[in-house]
Amino acid sequence: MKTVTMRVDDSVYDMIKLAAEGQKRNLSNFIEFATMQYLTSSQFVENEEMVEIIDDKELVQNLMNGLDDFKNGDYTIV
Incomplete structure (x- = not known):
């Protein structure tokens, strides 16, 4: 077992x-x-899940459209 020391903001803590x-x-x-x-x-x-995702053409197209919108500055990821 290893010991890890880390620093975090008070709010995160x-x-x-x-x-x-x-x-x-x-x-x-x-x-x-x-x-x-x-x-x-x-x-x-x-x-198996990745194959299912890739085979869903509508989902893939929606994801690509969303990525394009993000790249164009239409949305902000928060």
């Missing part, structure tokens, strides 16, 4: 602490849990 308390976890356990949740749910797509 307060949010993390509140979330940890809400799940009845200690701070370090919550950070590990949240990191694993993020990495496994939002960074990886199973091959």
